[in-house]
Amino acid sequence: MEMTLILGISILGLLFAVYLIRDVMKRDTGTPKMREISDAIKSGAEAFLRRQYRTIIYLAVALACLIYILYAFVRAHNPNDPASAAELALWTTLSFVFGALCSIAAGYMGMWVAIRSNIRTAAGAVRDMNSALQPALRGGAVSGFFVVAMSLLGVGGLFTIVQASGVANDATKIPLLIVGYGFGASFVALFAQLGGGIYTKAADVGADLVGKVEAGIPEDDPRNPAVIADLVGDNVGDCAGRGADLFESTAAENIGAMILAAGLYKANQADFVSHGLPLLGILLFPLVARAFGIIASAAGILAVKVSEKEDPMKALNRGYYVTTALAMVGFYVASRWLLGPEYYFNFFLCGMLGVLTALAFVVITIYYTDYRYRPVLSIAEASKTGPATNIISGVAVGMESTGYPVLVIGIAIVGSYLLGANSGLQHAGLFGTAVATMGMLSTAAYILAMDTFGPITDNAGGIVEMSQQPKEVRERTDRLDSVGNTTKALTKGYAVGSAALAAFLLFSAYMDEVHVYMPSFSGVINLNRPEVFVGAMLGAMLVFLFCALAIKAVGRAAAAIIQNVRDQFRTNPGIMQGTAKPDYGQCVDIATKAALKEMIAPGLLVVGMPVIVGLAFRWLYYATGQPSYGASGPEVVGGFLMVGTIVGILMALFLNNGGGAWDNAKKYIETGALGGKKSDAHKASVVGDTVGDPFKDTAGPSLHVLVKLLSTITLVLAPLFI
């Protein structure tokens, strides 16, 4: 019953996405000039994605083999294993591969539609506002629904298959056999976000520095050879990257919550049995809640319509409120049905706490990145004394912006823990935090639709600009583009917040998992042990090192693009005079190659370091011959993971909000304030904006993935450290 519902709703979600695709595809595709530009973006984005996915698949296959070998041949069999050694190895590897493939498929479909929606949004803008808004939002929603429904279908399907095959010696252990799914998803997400993030910012920074600063031509000017690469970048970074990010959030959260649900069931078996609550209901509660969220999001999408005069942001917010309200109702139904009328209420409150946390993150992000408020205004003000003070105050704003989000997460975690612990069930505190995470992620499909809306409207603006449409058309796309910038900032805030909660959920699951494999494990990560402290320090260091690599990668890739554009301007003077067409393909090609090359080192660092730390301390534990005073491998890795997560979240907030604030300080000055465009303050603010680019669109979003990947990788590899 529960599973039928889950699979049924996932398939309905996919069908809804197909309906949206048909709705978008039948719309007008504008003038031939528009199509020419859109085709260039399309072929660039598809070429990048194909090559990127090829690289990721090679890496994933290598890793899958390694996982299989480690599990099947290196690891000693453990009497507490959830299945036989061969089956454990097989299913872990299979679910890893399956997770990676689902993530790739969802990302590809989302992008496929996004690069076809941009032209239809541009063409719609020729007519009226609603004709422009609808293809942008519905095109974006395809991404949202593919991501969330695929992730749910994958987890539900895997669960069903493993259950049917009978390999698990106990239904509560099924989630342990499919943890690979979450790792596969995060593995793809890391490279998708990193590669996409490097591509988009290398193209953006390169195009700006050589076009706006050196040649003095405006943004999206067709004479700039890097302009198509820049537009391609918006798709591969924001759309494919963030899609993969939220795919893994939902996938990992689904599995992690099931592991905790299994633990909850075992601790309260007698109670549940006496109240007629079956194991499968508890176990599948997270998936059912997610399924209801899909329905809520679909209703939200359909509710969005805009009149010519109305602010498009208001229409989008209306959809969000519809989604939120319905998600709350769904949560109520799911919890009351599956957790029973005696126990559900506190968990329902946990879910609401999660929904409110999402809202709080959105509000805080707006405060720190919108130019109506003090932080951005202070950066704009500091631009008057030049780029140095602009940078100094942007760094200060970014650092300051970590304050409220940490308080909110703290309240959400402690609050939902206390609610769970007081629910009347035993050991239900951590499950309470898991339910809060579910609440936060229940609106994920709608949020993702808003996010992908960003690159579509951005591209539409570029197409309208490059095909020289009349002023009122450009005004429409400009309005949509500015709404898109806001939604991109919001969804980034949402992504950090949900990553923080998901990561906490995942390492609670990690502790439960280690406990299953090693019942003697105390469940303690004692920071006061020197090895754990050192592990924690290494986790924090990983975040700094990863950011350094990601930021440097953008710098190097941008330099390659700048060189190419300079060469094109020099060898073909007709470009600047407007008599010759620049070779857009060269820049697209350079950005593609550079991004693929540069994503490898930081990616491998993140995947490799937890393994090395885990194995090194496991070795030290035995080599020193005095295990009695030493911490074991899993404990050190736990410290590594938790402190890496904390620092990753804070750093992501710093980078995202700092970057967003710099961006909007520039936009504020461009509205005419403090001297407006061409003033010295504006020049200074352009420096800040450029510095913020790799912060907010490469390193920051990659950190969301990093914190979850750390958890999923340790979930998968935990059995090796024991």
Added chain:
Amino acid sequence: MEMTLILGISILGLLFAVYLIRDVMKRDTGTPKMREISDAIKSGAEAFLRRQYRTIIYLAVALACLIYILYAFVRAHNPNDPASAAELALWTTLSFVFGALCSIAAGYMGMWVAIRSNIRTAAGAVRDMNSALQPALRGGAVSGFFVVAMSLLGVGGLFTIVQASGVANDATKIPLLIVGYGFGASFVALFAQLGGGIYTKAADVGADLVGKVEAGIPEDDPRNPAVIADLVGDNVGDCAGRGADLFESTAAENIGAMILAAGLYKANQADFVSHGLPLLGILLFPLVARAFGIIASAAGILAVKVSEKEDPMKALNRGYYVTTALAMVGFYVASRWLLGPEYYFNFFLCGMLGVLTALAFVVITIYYTDYRYRPVLSIAEASKTGPATNIISGVAVGMESTGYPVLVIGIAIVGSYLLGANSGLQHAGLFGTAVATMGMLSTAAYILAMDTFGPITDNAGGIVEMSQQPKEVRERTDRLDSVGNTTKALTKGYAVGSAALAAFLLFSAYMDEVHVYMPSFSGVINLNRPEVFVGAMLGAMLVFLFCALAIKAVGRAAAAIIQNVRDQFRTNPGIMQGTAKPDYGQCVDIATKAALKEMIAPGLLVVGMPVIVGLAFRWLYYATGQPSYGASGPEVVGGFLMVGTIVGILMALFLNNGGGAWDNAKKYIETGALGGKKSDAHKASVVGDTVGDPFKDTAGPSLHVLVKLLSTITLVLAPLFI
């Protein structure tokens, strides 16, 4: 016997400082023009220090009253207290006040001599290199010896008094009665470093932006009204600030190591008795080791002489090697004598590990901040494409520079822990890490002499420049100044490394202390508990928030100075023509007021937040009525403290090294590389240098103090959270 030695050597150290003062003071004070400038610096620095100390004393008195009230009236008496409630309150408060006063006295004396050595260095430069180097180093050494000897004398003296008064019901508990000394020292250090750091960088950034960038006049030009404030800033920031920083490192380390030594004695009492090792010997070992370090440093100072042709850096290094070698010998003698021939060897090795850690930090700092190596060269290269890429690559270098130091600290902690644990004594692992810290800090007096050397030579250069001395004199001071820049960078690396080790030692002491007060405490800081995790997140957030406040403070104070200089230029056009003298006093006054005002908020944040976190979670623990699943106050504070420390160390490395690298990238371009001065690359590098200023001289060094203050404050307040 041990105590006589300790007090004797401390007094000898102070006498040596007096000898150095006499040596410096009898030297030539140059021309009347030189004296005029030096007098302006002197009066500015003294005025600032007097006002700053007055503010600090007010705050300290308020805090002392609060501590007394909390201890005497709020806190319930605990049967495990080291003394009666009244005496505990009295001694904690008294030692806090005493620590604060000693720190102020040491800082004041160091500065008193530094602002008198600058003129003598300038005058010596007229004659020859050695005559310039010696007053600079010896003047700096006064600061080093006052700091280290005062800190030792204070701890030793307090210990003697408490012992003689008989208040402690057990000699092993004496250190618990005097933990206030370390807190007093860190309290002063925080404000001294913050106030000094804000002052120096506000003056520097203000002078640069309005002088170099707007008016186009060179550095240290007498026409710039902010130039004297800038020279004053070097003294109050680098000299008084870093002095207070290392005063508290040594003070807190002394007490923390004694607490651990007491724990070690109790765990191995039978063994020690059977080998004829008395309690006092074990307890005072840290102080004796420190005393021997003072002798080693004095020998090192006296060994420094330089010929006209020799590189002054080589001479300074020679002195450092002498100090290091002698400190090793002293360590050997002290450990063999007091820890006994059976057990001393592993601890001796721990000490050597500490000495090597100091060396490693110095080498890593050089690599990341010297323009002979890749990191700084990459920033210089990036300056070619403008300020944005300069900033991006500087941020990347700063983040990358956290890697090796973390590995080194990790090896030091785990290595010394294993050495201690294998020493043949029980529970000696943490004592091993404490001994490594002692090793690292044994050369502190010499390091501090090198550090204060920096502002003295910088000032001497300013005096020579402003009094228009002949070229060969300027060349001498320029050489010394560039050596001073190197030593300042080195000592900052040393200060972070020693802060990291000292902090680890201090929270080991914190755990021991909590255990004494609450024998039921498990000694576990379990990050897997939601409250502890949230506490840890709050600790990390504190670091970001503190940096934001410190950086913004510099921005605001600099803006005030810029405004004043612009006004002076406008109202008195004679200044720029060189016909009228600017009013230096106004800028000095503005910097003073701004620094004192701006240091309050970040300072109170650091002092207040551990208290609020501790009390809030203590309240939550009881209010929720289910202590069984909750973590107690001390555990949450432990998580807060440890993760705050980790993030603080990494952030300090990022800020210090990033700032240092930007600075030297500019200096590299000024040597003529990449187009040299007045090229676009140079302009871009000036932006990076300015951004780096508050990073490396305000926020970064204040973080060293912050991490130790977090520990000392929790050491003092731990009894309140229980």
